[in-house]
Amino acid sequence: MNSGVSTAALAAAAVRPDIAGGNAEAVRVGVIGYGYWGPNIVRNLSALDRCDLVSVCDRNANALKRAQKTYPAVHLTTDFMEVLHSPDIDAVAIVTPVWTHFELAKAALLNGKHVFVEKPFTSTSAQAEQLIELASQKNLRIMVDHTFLFSGAVRKIKELVDNGTLGQLYYFDSTRVNLGLFQHDVSVLWDLAPHDLAIMDHIIREQPEAVVATGGNHFNDLADMAFITVYYPGNITAHINVNWLSPVKVRTTLIGGRDKMLVWNDLEPDEKIKVYDKGVEISNGQSVYDLLVSYRSGDVWGPKVDATEALKTELEYFVGCILDDKTPSNDGVAGLRVVRLLEAAEESLKDRGRIVTL
Ligand SMILES: NC(=O)c1ccc[n+]([C@@H]2O[C@H](COP(=O)([O-])OP(=O)(O)OC[C@H]3O[C@@H](n4cnc5c(N)ncnc54)[C@H](O)[C@@H]3O)[C@@H](O)[C@H]2O)c1
16 A cells, blocks of 8 residues: 655654754644544644644645635645655644554654654554654654543543552443444444553553454445453453444443442543442352352442543643653554554454454
8 A cells, every 4th residue: 555655755854953952832733634533633733832733734635625714824735745844843643544654654753753643553563663663763752642541531530440449450341332434444443442442551551461352344344343352461351342333322431340330421421430339249158159249339429520622631742742852651652552452353353253362
Protein backbone atom coordinates (compact mmCIF):
# COMPACT_ATOMS: atom_id res chain seq x y z
CA MET A 1 0.00 0.00 0.00
CA ASN A 2 1.20 3.48 -0.73
CA SER A 3 0.01 6.55 1.14
CA GLY A 4 1.95 8.71 -1.30
CA VAL A 5 4.98 9.32 0.93
CA SER A 6 8.15 9.11 -1.16
CA THR A 7 11.11 8.14 0.97
CA ALA A 8 13.45 10.08 -1.30
CA ALA A 9 11.50 13.23 -0.60
CA LEU A 10 12.02 12.95 3.12
CA ALA A 11 14.76 15.07 4.57
CA ALA A 12 15.99 14.64 8.11
CA ALA A 13 15.29 17.88 9.96
CA ALA A 14 16.31 19.15 13.36
CA VAL A 15 13.87 19.80 16.19
CA ARG A 16 13.34 23.51 16.89
CA PRO A 17 16.07 24.50 19.38
CA ASP A 18 13.75 26.51 21.65
CA ILE A 19 11.43 23.48 21.95
CA ALA A 20 14.33 21.13 22.61
CA GLY A 21 15.61 23.54 25.27
CA GLY A 22 12.18 23.91 26.88
CA ASN A 23 11.90 27.66 26.11
CA ALA A 24 9.05 27.71 23.58
CA GLU A 25 5.71 29.15 24.63
CA ALA A 26 3.55 27.28 22.14
CA VAL A 27 3.71 24.22 19.94
CA ARG A 28 2.91 24.88 16.27
CA VAL A 29 0.75 22.05 14.95
CA GLY A 30 -0.37 20.81 11.54
CA VAL A 31 -3.26 18.34 11.22
CA ILE A 32 -3.44 15.76 8.43
CA GLY A 33 -6.93 14.34 7.88
CA TYR A 34 -10.16 16.35 8.19
CA GLY A 35 -12.76 13.61 7.70
CA TYR A 36 -14.98 12.42 10.55
CA TRP A 37 -12.59 12.65 13.53
CA GLY A 38 -10.16 15.34 12.28
CA PRO A 39 -12.55 18.27 12.99
CA ASN A 40 -12.62 17.28 16.68
CA ILE A 41 -8.83 17.35 16.85
CA VAL A 42 -8.69 20.70 15.01
CA ARG A 43 -11.41 22.28 17.19
CA ASN A 44 -9.61 21.32 20.40
CA LEU A 45 -6.13 22.29 19.18
CA SER A 46 -7.38 25.67 17.98
CA ALA A 47 -8.72 26.45 21.48
CA LEU A 48 -5.58 25.52 23.45
CA ASP A 49 -3.47 28.23 25.08
CA ARG A 50 -0.04 26.70 24.44
CA CYS A 51 -0.76 25.67 20.85
CA ASP A 52 -0.83 27.43 17.47
CA LEU A 53 -2.88 25.60 14.87
CA VAL A 54 -0.88 26.40 11.73
CA SER A 55 -2.13 24.12 8.99
CA VAL A 56 -4.90 21.65 8.11
CA CYS A 57 -4.34 19.15 5.32
CA ASP A 58 -6.75 16.81 3.59
CA ARG A 59 -6.37 15.39 0.10
CA ASN A 60 -10.10 15.88 -0.34
CA ALA A 61 -10.74 19.52 -1.34
CA ASN A 62 -14.34 19.36 -0.06
CA ALA A 63 -13.08 18.54 3.41
CA LEU A 64 -10.86 21.64 3.25
CA LYS A 65 -13.83 23.80 2.25
CA ARG A 66 -15.52 22.79 5.50
CA ALA A 67 -12.34 23.64 7.41
CA GLN A 68 -12.05 27.02 5.72
CA LYS A 69 -15.51 28.10 6.88
CA THR A 70 -14.64 27.52 10.53
CA TYR A 71 -10.91 28.42 10.46
CA PRO A 72 -10.44 31.11 7.77
CA ALA A 73 -7.02 32.12 9.11
CA VAL A 74 -5.49 28.63 9.04
CA HIS A 75 -3.31 27.52 6.14
CA LEU A 76 -5.03 24.75 4.13
CA THR A 77 -3.43 22.27 1.78
CA THR A 78 -4.17 19.02 -0.03
CA ASP A 79 -0.46 18.07 0.07
CA PHE A 80 0.73 16.53 3.33
CA MET A 81 4.38 17.06 2.30
CA GLU A 82 3.76 20.81 2.68
CA VAL A 83 2.93 20.18 6.33
CA LEU A 84 5.82 17.80 6.87
CA HIS A 85 8.37 20.12 5.27
CA SER A 86 7.13 23.32 6.87
CA PRO A 87 9.71 24.98 9.15
CA ASP A 88 6.74 26.63 10.93
CA ILE A 89 5.37 23.33 12.26
CA ASP A 90 6.73 21.45 15.29
CA ALA A 91 4.16 18.67 15.62
CA VAL A 92 1.77 16.82 13.35
CA ALA A 93 -1.56 15.20 14.21
CA ILE A 94 -2.29 12.24 11.91
CA VAL A 95 -6.05 11.69 11.68
CA THR A 96 -6.22 9.52 8.58
CA PRO A 97 -7.21 5.85 8.05
CA VAL A 98 -5.19 3.23 9.91
CA TRP A 99 -3.29 1.92 6.89
CA THR A 100 -1.72 5.37 6.32
CA HIS A 101 -0.53 5.92 9.93
CA PHE A 102 2.86 4.25 9.58
CA GLU A 103 4.08 6.03 6.47
CA LEU A 104 2.78 9.43 7.52
CA ALA A 105 4.17 9.11 11.06
CA LYS A 106 7.52 7.90 9.74
CA ALA A 107 7.70 10.82 7.32
CA ALA A 108 6.77 13.26 10.10
CA LEU A 109 9.48 11.91 12.42
CA LEU A 110 12.08 11.95 9.64
CA ASN A 111 11.21 15.61 9.14
CA GLY A 112 11.74 16.38 12.82
CA LYS A 113 8.07 16.64 13.84
CA HIS A 114 6.53 15.33 17.05
CA VAL A 115 3.61 13.03 16.27
CA PHE A 116 0.07 12.71 17.60
CA VAL A 117 -1.42 9.70 15.81
CA GLU A 118 -4.86 8.18 15.84
CA LYS A 119 -5.70 4.78 17.27
CA PRO A 120 -4.80 2.09 16.45
CA PHE A 121 -1.18 3.26 16.32
CA THR A 122 -0.21 1.15 13.28
CA SER A 123 -1.37 -1.86 11.26
CA THR A 124 1.41 -4.13 12.59
CA SER A 125 3.59 -4.31 15.68
CA ALA A 126 6.73 -4.27 13.47
CA GLN A 127 5.68 -0.84 12.17
CA ALA A 128 5.04 0.42 15.71
CA GLU A 129 8.48 -0.78 16.83
CA GLN A 130 10.12 1.06 13.92
CA LEU A 131 8.39 4.32 14.77
CA ILE A 132 9.28 4.05 18.47
CA GLU A 133 12.94 3.49 17.54
CA LEU A 134 12.93 6.41 15.09
CA ALA A 135 11.33 8.78 17.62
CA SER A 136 13.87 7.78 20.23
CA GLN A 137 16.80 8.37 17.83
CA LYS A 138 15.46 11.82 16.99
CA ASN A 139 14.36 12.68 20.54
CA LEU A 140 10.78 13.27 19.37
CA ARG A 141 7.48 12.45 21.12
CA ILE A 142 4.82 10.08 19.88
CA MET A 143 1.36 10.17 21.43
CA VAL A 144 -1.31 7.67 20.35
CA ASP A 145 -4.88 8.96 20.57
CA HIS A 146 -6.37 6.64 23.17
CA THR A 147 -8.98 9.30 23.89
CA PHE A 148 -10.94 7.45 26.58
CA LEU A 149 -7.94 7.38 28.92
CA PHE A 150 -8.49 11.12 29.36
CA SER A 151 -12.22 10.95 30.04
CA GLY A 152 -13.40 11.79 33.55
CA ALA A 153 -14.89 8.30 33.85
CA VAL A 154 -11.68 6.38 33.08
CA ARG A 155 -9.62 8.72 35.23
CA LYS A 156 -12.03 8.07 38.13
CA ILE A 157 -12.00 4.29 37.54
CA LYS A 158 -8.20 4.30 37.51
CA GLU A 159 -8.20 6.21 40.80
CA LEU A 160 -10.61 3.69 42.38
CA VAL A 161 -8.52 0.73 41.21
CA ASP A 162 -5.17 2.28 42.14
CA ASN A 163 -6.27 3.41 45.61
CA GLY A 164 -7.54 -0.08 46.39
CA THR A 165 -11.27 0.75 46.63
CA LEU A 166 -12.17 -2.27 44.47
CA GLY A 167 -9.63 -4.56 46.12
CA GLN A 168 -7.94 -7.34 44.22
CA LEU A 169 -9.25 -7.32 40.63
CA TYR A 170 -11.24 -10.30 39.35
CA TYR A 171 -12.43 -9.18 35.92
CA PHE A 172 -12.91 -6.38 33.35
CA ASP A 173 -15.87 -6.83 31.00
CA SER A 174 -16.62 -4.27 28.32
CA THR A 175 -19.41 -4.03 25.73
CA ARG A 176 -19.13 -1.58 22.81
CA VAL A 177 -21.86 -2.38 20.30
CA ASN A 178 -24.04 -0.41 17.87
CA LEU A 179 -25.31 -0.53 14.28
CA GLY A 180 -22.29 0.37 12.04
CA LEU A 181 -20.37 2.48 11.22
CA PHE A 182 -18.81 -0.12 8.93
CA GLN A 183 -15.23 0.85 7.98
CA HIS A 184 -13.88 0.04 4.52
CA ASP A 185 -10.34 -0.83 5.54
CA VAL A 186 -10.50 -2.40 9.01
CA SER A 187 -12.60 -4.93 10.92
CA VAL A 188 -14.62 -4.09 14.02
CA LEU A 189 -11.72 -5.54 15.98
CA TRP A 190 -9.25 -2.91 14.72
CA ASP A 191 -11.83 -0.12 14.76
CA LEU A 192 -13.62 -0.41 18.11
CA ALA A 193 -11.56 -2.77 20.28
CA PRO A 194 -8.52 -0.41 20.51
CA HIS A 195 -10.62 1.77 22.84
CA ASP A 196 -11.33 -1.07 25.27
CA LEU A 197 -7.88 -2.65 24.99
CA ALA A 198 -6.26 0.71 25.78
CA ILE A 199 -8.57 1.26 28.77
CA MET A 200 -7.97 -2.30 29.99
CA ASP A 201 -4.19 -1.91 29.58
CA HIS A 202 -4.27 1.41 31.45
CA ILE A 203 -6.29 0.05 34.36
CA ILE A 204 -4.89 -3.45 34.81
CA ARG A 205 -1.21 -2.57 34.29
CA GLU A 206 -0.09 -6.22 34.07
CA GLN A 207 1.46 -8.06 31.15
CA PRO A 208 -1.33 -10.12 29.52
CA GLU A 209 -0.54 -13.83 29.14
CA ALA A 210 -2.88 -15.03 26.41
CA VAL A 211 -5.71 -13.99 24.11
CA VAL A 212 -8.71 -15.87 22.74
CA ALA A 213 -11.02 -14.28 20.19
CA THR A 214 -14.06 -15.45 18.29
CA GLY A 215 -16.32 -13.54 15.96
CA GLY A 216 -17.95 -13.40 12.59
CA ASN A 217 -18.12 -11.54 9.27
CA HIS A 218 -21.35 -11.31 7.33
CA PHE A 219 -20.71 -8.95 4.40
CA ASN A 220 -17.02 -9.20 3.43
CA ASP A 221 -13.90 -10.79 4.91
CA LEU A 222 -13.64 -8.25 7.74
CA ALA A 223 -15.13 -9.25 11.11
CA ASP A 224 -18.22 -7.24 12.05
CA MET A 225 -18.52 -8.78 15.53
CA ALA A 226 -15.85 -10.04 17.90
CA PHE A 227 -15.55 -11.41 21.43
CA ILE A 228 -12.07 -11.11 22.89
CA THR A 229 -10.85 -12.65 26.13
CA VAL A 230 -7.52 -11.60 27.60
CA TYR A 231 -5.93 -13.62 30.40
CA TYR A 232 -3.76 -11.82 32.94
CA PRO A 233 -1.58 -13.08 35.78
CA GLY A 234 -3.28 -13.13 39.17
CA ASN A 235 -6.41 -14.75 37.75
CA ILE A 236 -7.70 -11.50 36.21
CA THR A 237 -9.84 -12.05 33.12
CA ALA A 238 -10.77 -9.33 30.67
CA HIS A 239 -13.51 -9.66 28.10
CA ILE A 240 -14.45 -7.28 25.29
CA ASN A 241 -17.50 -7.48 23.04
CA VAL A 242 -17.45 -5.27 19.92
CA ASN A 243 -20.19 -5.48 17.31
CA TRP A 244 -21.41 -3.40 14.34
CA LEU A 245 -24.61 -5.43 14.03
CA SER A 246 -26.29 -4.48 17.26
CA PRO A 247 -29.80 -2.93 17.11
CA VAL A 248 -28.99 -0.78 20.13
CA LYS A 249 -25.96 1.19 21.22
CA VAL A 250 -24.34 -0.09 24.42
CA ARG A 251 -21.23 1.31 26.09
CA THR A 252 -20.99 -0.50 29.39
CA THR A 253 -18.01 -1.78 31.35
CA LEU A 254 -18.19 -3.92 34.50
CA ILE A 255 -15.15 -4.20 36.72
CA GLY A 256 -15.27 -6.71 39.54
CA GLY A 257 -12.96 -6.64 42.52
CA ARG A 258 -12.86 -8.57 45.79
CA ASP A 259 -14.10 -5.58 47.82
CA LYS A 260 -16.29 -3.59 45.41
CA MET A 261 -17.67 -3.85 41.87
CA LEU A 262 -18.37 -1.03 39.49
CA VAL A 263 -20.49 -0.36 36.44
CA TRP A 264 -19.52 2.37 33.97
CA ASN A 265 -22.30 3.26 31.55
CA ASP A 266 -20.82 5.86 29.21
CA LEU A 267 -24.24 6.64 27.71
CA GLU A 268 -25.54 7.95 31.06
CA PRO A 269 -25.45 11.75 31.03
CA ASP A 270 -24.93 11.87 34.83
CA GLU A 271 -23.77 9.20 37.23
CA LYS A 272 -21.75 7.37 34.59
CA ILE A 273 -20.12 5.25 37.28
CA LYS A 274 -21.80 3.32 40.06
CA VAL A 275 -19.75 1.55 42.68
CA TYR A 276 -21.46 -1.39 44.37
CA ASP A 277 -20.48 -2.68 47.76
CA LYS A 278 -21.29 -6.17 46.61
CA GLY A 279 -19.23 -9.31 46.73
CA VAL A 280 -18.87 -12.92 47.62
CA GLU A 281 -17.31 -14.33 50.75
CA ILE A 282 -16.19 -17.93 50.95
CA SER A 283 -15.39 -19.92 54.06
CA ASN A 284 -13.53 -23.06 53.21
CA GLY A 285 -14.96 -26.28 54.51
CA GLN A 286 -13.26 -29.66 54.44
CA SER A 287 -13.77 -30.15 50.71
CA VAL A 288 -14.89 -28.08 47.76
CA TYR A 289 -18.48 -29.31 48.36
CA ASP A 290 -18.46 -27.72 51.80
CA LEU A 291 -17.70 -24.18 50.56
CA LEU A 292 -19.74 -21.74 52.57
CA VAL A 293 -20.70 -18.92 50.25
CA SER A 294 -22.17 -15.71 51.54
CA TYR A 295 -23.10 -12.69 49.46
CA ARG A 296 -22.49 -9.12 50.52
CA SER A 297 -24.91 -6.47 49.30
CA GLY A 298 -24.28 -3.01 50.69
CA ASP A 299 -24.50 0.58 49.50
CA VAL A 300 -24.34 1.88 45.95
CA TRP A 301 -22.31 5.04 45.38
CA GLY A 302 -22.04 7.37 42.34
CA PRO A 303 -18.65 9.14 42.39
CA LYS A 304 -18.36 12.56 40.76
CA VAL A 305 -16.92 12.36 37.26
CA ASP A 306 -15.16 15.31 35.61
CA ALA A 307 -17.13 16.30 32.48
CA THR A 308 -14.26 18.04 30.61
CA GLU A 309 -14.00 16.80 27.01
CA ALA A 310 -11.44 13.98 26.98
CA LEU A 311 -9.81 15.20 23.76
CA LYS A 312 -9.21 18.65 25.24
CA THR A 313 -7.45 17.15 28.27
CA GLU A 314 -5.46 14.80 26.03
CA LEU A 315 -4.30 17.44 23.53
CA GLU A 316 -3.39 19.82 26.37
CA TYR A 317 -1.27 16.98 27.77
CA PHE A 318 0.32 16.36 24.33
CA VAL A 319 1.34 20.00 24.02
CA GLY A 320 2.59 19.98 27.64
CA CYS A 321 4.68 16.84 27.06
CA ILE A 322 6.41 18.52 24.10
CA LEU A 323 7.02 21.86 25.80
CA ASP A 324 8.06 20.31 29.12
CA ASP A 325 10.04 17.46 27.51
CA LYS A 326 8.04 14.63 29.11
CA THR A 327 7.14 11.16 27.84
CA PRO A 328 3.36 10.76 27.60
CA SER A 329 1.74 7.76 29.29
CA ASN A 330 -0.06 7.00 26.01
CA ASP A 331 3.20 7.00 24.03
CA GLY A 332 4.25 4.72 21.18
CA VAL A 333 5.04 1.92 23.62
CA ALA A 334 1.47 2.02 24.98
CA GLY A 335 0.20 2.08 21.37
CA LEU A 336 2.38 -0.94 20.57
CA ARG A 337 0.91 -2.93 23.50
CA VAL A 338 -2.56 -2.40 22.00
CA VAL A 339 -1.42 -3.34 18.47
CA ARG A 340 0.15 -6.56 19.84
CA LEU A 341 -3.16 -7.48 21.48
CA LEU A 342 -5.03 -6.73 18.24
CA GLU A 343 -2.67 -8.94 16.26
CA ALA A 344 -3.04 -11.78 18.76
CA ALA A 345 -6.84 -11.40 18.77
CA GLU A 346 -6.95 -11.41 14.97
CA GLU A 347 -4.81 -14.55 14.82
CA SER A 348 -7.07 -16.30 17.32
CA LEU A 349 -10.26 -15.12 15.60
CA LYS A 350 -9.09 -16.47 12.23
CA ASP A 351 -8.54 -19.83 13.91
CA ARG A 352 -11.96 -19.88 15.63
CA GLY A 353 -10.75 -19.10 19.12
CA ARG A 354 -7.38 -20.82 19.30
CA ILE A 355 -5.54 -19.62 22.39
CA VAL A 356 -2.65 -17.32 21.44
CA THR A 357 -0.01 -16.90 24.10
CA LEU A 358 1.80 -13.60 24.31
N1 LIG B 1 -10.02 8.47 19.00
C1 LIG B 1 -11.25 8.26 18.61
O1 LIG B 1 -12.20 8.20 19.41
C2 LIG B 1 -11.51 8.10 17.15
C3 LIG B 1 -12.81 8.24 16.63
C4 LIG B 1 -12.98 8.09 15.26
C5 LIG B 1 -11.90 7.80 14.43
N2 LIG B 1 -10.66 7.67 15.00
C6 LIG B 1 -9.50 7.37 14.15
O2 LIG B 1 -9.24 8.51 13.34
C7 LIG B 1 -8.68 8.08 12.09
C8 LIG B 1 -9.50 8.69 10.96
O3 LIG B 1 -10.81 8.20 11.06
P1 LIG B 1 -12.03 8.98 10.38
O4 LIG B 1 -13.25 8.25 10.83
O5 LIG B 1 -11.91 10.44 10.62
O6 LIG B 1 -11.76 8.66 8.84
P2 LIG B 1 -12.31 9.47 7.56
O7 LIG B 1 -12.14 8.55 6.41
O8 LIG B 1 -13.65 10.05 7.86
O9 LIG B 1 -11.29 10.70 7.41
C9 LIG B 1 -9.96 10.53 7.03
C10 LIG B 1 -9.56 11.74 6.22
O10 LIG B 1 -8.17 11.62 5.92
C11 LIG B 1 -7.96 12.09 4.60
N3 LIG B 1 -6.69 11.50 4.10
C12 LIG B 1 -6.39 10.19 3.97
N4 LIG B 1 -5.12 10.04 3.54
C13 LIG B 1 -4.61 11.29 3.42
C14 LIG B 1 -3.35 11.80 3.02
N5 LIG B 1 -2.34 10.98 2.66
N6 LIG B 1 -3.17 13.14 3.00
C15 LIG B 1 -4.19 13.98 3.35
N7 LIG B 1 -5.40 13.55 3.73
C16 LIG B 1 -5.61 12.22 3.78
C17 LIG B 1 -9.18 11.63 3.82
O11 LIG B 1 -9.38 12.41 2.65
C18 LIG B 1 -10.29 11.83 4.86
O12 LIG B 1 -10.92 13.09 4.75
C19 LIG B 1 -8.68 6.55 12.11
O13 LIG B 1 -7.41 6.10 12.52
C20 LIG B 1 -9.69 6.21 13.19
O14 LIG B 1 -9.43 4.97 13.83
C21 LIG B 1 -10.46 7.83 16.31
